Amino acid sequence: MSSTTAVKRTTNAAEILNKAVVYVLLTIGGLFMAIPFLWMLSTSLKDKGAVFSYPPQWIPEDIMWENYRTIFEDAHMIRGFFNTMMIILPTIIIGLFVCALAAYAFAKLRFPGRDRLFMVLVVSLMIPGAVMMIPAFIMFKNFGWTDSWKPLMIPGMFGAPMVIFFLRQFIKQLPDELEDAAKIDGLNPLGVFLKIILPLSKPALITQAILTYNAGYNDYLGPLIYLNSPEKYTLQMELASFTSYYVSEWTLIMAGSVVALIPTLVLFAFAQRYFIEGIALTGIKG
Amino acid sequence: MNAKPLTASGARTAKKKSLYASEKWWGYLFVAPPFIGLTVFLLYPLLTSLYYSFTIFDFSSPPQFVGTENYKRALFEDPLVWKTLWNTFYAALGVPIGMAVSLLIAILLNQNLKGKNLFRMLFFLPTICSIVAMTLIWQWIFNSDYGLLNYFLSLVGIEGPAWLTDETWAMPAMIFQGVWGGLGISIIMYLAALSNVPTSLYEAATMDGAGGWKKFVHITVPGISPITFFILVTSLIAAPPGLPALRAHDGRGPELLDDDDCVLSLYYGIRI
Numbered sequence: 001m002s003s004t005t006a007v008k009r010t011t012n013a014a015e016i017l018n019k020a021v022v023y024v025l026l027t028i029g030g031l032f033m034a035i036p037f038l039w040m041l042s043t044s045l046k047d048k049g050a051v052f053s054y055p056p057q058w059i060p061e062d063i064m065w066e067n068y069r070t071i072f073e074d075a076h077m078i079r080g081f082f083n084t085m086m087i088i089l090p091t092i093i094i095g096l097f098v099c100a101l102a103a104y105a106f107a108k109l110r111f112p113g114r115d116r117l118f119m120v121l122v123v124s125l126m127i128p129g130a131v132m133m134i135p136a137f138i139m140f141k142n143f144g145w146t147d148s149w150k151p152l153m154i155p156g157m158f159g160a161p162m163v164i165f166f167l168r169q170f171i172k173q174l175p176d177e178l179e180d181a182a183k184i185d186g187l188n189p190l191g192v193f194l195k196i197i198l199p200l201s202k203p204a205l206i207t208q209a210i211l212t213y214n215a216g217y218n219d220y221l222g223p224l225i226y227l228n229s230p231e232k233y234t235l236q237m238e239l240a241s242f243t244s245y246y247v248s249e250w251t252l253i254m255a256g257s258v259v260a261l262i263p264t265l266v267l268f269a270f271a272q273r274y275f276i277e278g279i280a281l282t283g284i285k286g
Numbered sequence: 287m288n289a290k291p292l293t294a295s296g297a298r299t300a301k302k303k304s305l306y307a308s309e310k311w312w313g314y315l316f317v318a319p320p321f322i323g324l325t326v327f328l329l330y331p332l333l334t335s336l337y338y339s340f341t342i343f344d345f346s347s348p349p350q351f352v353g354t355e356n357y358k359r360a361l362f363e364d365p366l367v368w369k370t371l372w373n374t375f376y377a378a379l380g381v382p383i384g385m386a387v388s389l390l391i392a393i394l395l396n397q398n399l400k401g402k403n404l405f406r407m408l409f410f411l412p413t414i415c416s417i418v419a420m421t422l423i424w425q426w427i428f429n430s431d432y433g434l435l436n437y438f439l440s441l442v443g444i445e446g447p448a449w450l451t452d453e454t455w456a457m458p459a460m461i462f463q464g465v466w467g468g469l470g471i472s473i474i475m476y477l478a479a480l481s482n483v484p485t486s487l488y489e490a491a492t493m494d495g496a497g498g499w500k501k502f503v504h505i506t507v508p509g510i511s512p513i514t515f516f517i518l519v520t521s522l523i524a525a526p527p528g529l530p531a532l533r534a535h536d537g538r539g540p541e542l543l544d545d546d547d548c549v550l551s552l553y554y555g556i557r558i
Contacts, residue, residue, distance in 0.1 A: 159320040
C-alpha cells in the first residue's frame with residue numbers, strides 16, 4: 001500500500017519536472033519566434049529617428065499612432081488588399097474545385113493509365129519554380145497578359161499538383177461503401193463527387209484553402225514580375241513600395257505589415273482545429 | 287466456357303464492371319484540367335526555354351542559334367556555377383535541421399499543455415507574415431552596427447561578425463533565417479502525424495518497461511515516417527526558391543548571395 005503511494009508520488013514528481021522542462025523549452029522557442037514580431041510591432045509605433053537607436057529600444061519614447069493613419073492615407077493599403085482578394089479568391093475557389101475533382105478521380109475512379117498519369121503529376125512537382133520564371137514570363141508576354149492579373153490567376157485555376165496529391169490521400173481513406181451505395185442509387189461520378197466526396201472532404205479542403213490563401217496573400221515575387229500599373233498592385237507590393245516612395249520608411253513598412261498580418265491571423269485562429277484534423281485524417285503514405 | 291455461373295457475387299461483379307466502364311470517361315474528364323494546365327503553363331515554357339538555351343536571346347532581337355555554346359560556358363567557363371552548386375547543397379542543410387527542430391517542438395506541443403494554442407500560433411507566425419517585412423526584420427537582426435544579434439552578443443562580451451556580408455557567416459545566417467521561417471508548416475504536419483500514432487502502442491511499451499527514448503525510436507519514429515518523408519521531399523523541392531529572401535538581401539551580400547541569376551543559369555544548365 002505505502003509502496004504504491006511512493007511510486008505514485010515519484011511519478012507525479014517526474015511528471016511535474018517533465019512539464020516544467022517542456023514549458024521552459026517552449027518558452028525559449030516561443031521567444032525566438034516572437035522577438036522579430038515584437039520588434040515589428042515596436043517599430044511600427046516609433047518615430048522615424050528612433051528606429052536604429054542603439055541599444056535597441058523596445059518601448060518607444062513617443063508612441064506614434066499616426067504611423068497607422070499614414071499607411072491608410074498615403075499608401076493604398078485598402079486598394080492593395082482588395083486587389084489581392086480579387087486575385088486570390090476566385091483562384092482558390094476554382095482551383096480547389098478542379099483539384100478535388102482530379103483527386104477524386106485519382107483516388108476512386110478506375111480508368112486505364114490512371115496511376116501513370118498521377119505519376120506525371122507528381123514528377124512535375126519536382127521542377128523548381130525558379131526554372132519557370134523566365135520562360136513563363138516570355139510566354140505570358142506573348143499572350144499579352146503582362147501588367148494584368150491573368151498570369152497570377154489563370155494557371156492556379158487549372159489546379160496544383162501538390163494540392164491534388166494531398167486531397168487524393170484524404171479522399172482515398174474515405175470508405176468505398178458510401179460511394180458504391182450512391183452509385184447503385186443511380187448517381188453518376190459527378191453526383192457522387194458533389195453529394196458525398198465534397199462534403200466529407202471539408203477538413204482537407206479548408207486546410208488547402210488556407211495554405212493556398214496564405215501563399216497567394218504573401219506572394220511578392222509573382223506580382224512584382226507581372227504588374228506595372230500601381231492601381232493593380234497587391235498588398236505585398238504596396239508594403240514593399242514604402243522602400244521606394246519614401247526612402248526606407250521602416251516605421252511605415254512595419255505598421256503596414258502588422259495590419260496585413262491581422263486577416264490571416266484571425267483566419268488561422270478560427271481554422272486551427274480543421275487544420276490539424278485535415279492533415280491528420282489525410283494519413284499521408286509515402 | 288465463357289458463360290460463368292450466374293451466382294449472386296457474379297451478378298454484383300457484372301454490375302460493378304458496367305459501372306466502371308462509364309467511369310473511364312468521367313475519370314479522364316475530371317483529370318483533364320490539371321493536364322491542360324501542365325501542358326500550357328509548364329511543358330510549353332519548359333520546351334521553349336530548352337530551345338532558348340541553344341540560342342543567344344536578349345528579348346529584343348530574334349534568338350540566334352548557337353548550339354551548345356551556352357552549356358559549355360555555363361559548365362566549364364563560368365566559375366560561379368560550381369560555387370552556386372556548392373551553395374545549393376550548403377543551403378539544403380537547413381532542411382534536416384529544420385525537420386529535427388520542428389519534430390522536437392511538435393513532440394513538446396503534443397503533450398497536454400495549457401496555452402498550447404498560443405505556442406502553436408507563435409511558431410506559425412513567420413509562415414503567415416509578409417516576406418517583405420520578414421526580410422527587413424532579419425536584415426536588422428543581422429546588421430553589424432545596430433543589429434539585435436550583435437547587441438545580444440555584445441552583452442556577453444562577444445564582438446559579432448557582419449553576418450550578411452561576411453563570407454563565412456552569410457550562409458549560416460540565411461540557413462538560420464530559413465529554418466526559423468519554415469518551422470510552422472512542418473510542426474503542424476508533425477503534430478497531425480503524432481496524433482495518428484495509436485496510444486495503445488505507447489501503453490503496451492510502458493507495460494513492457496520501455497523508457498522514453500526507446501518509445502521514441504521504436505514507436506514514434508516509425509509511426510511518423512510517412513510524414514517525415516513527405517516533409518523531406520517537399521522541403522527539398524521548396525529549398526531553392528528561398529530565392530526571394532536571397533534577392534531581398536541582394537546588394538548587401540557577398541558574391542555567394544548576390545548573383546541570383548546564377549542560380550537560374552545553374553538550373554538552365556543542369557536540370558534541363
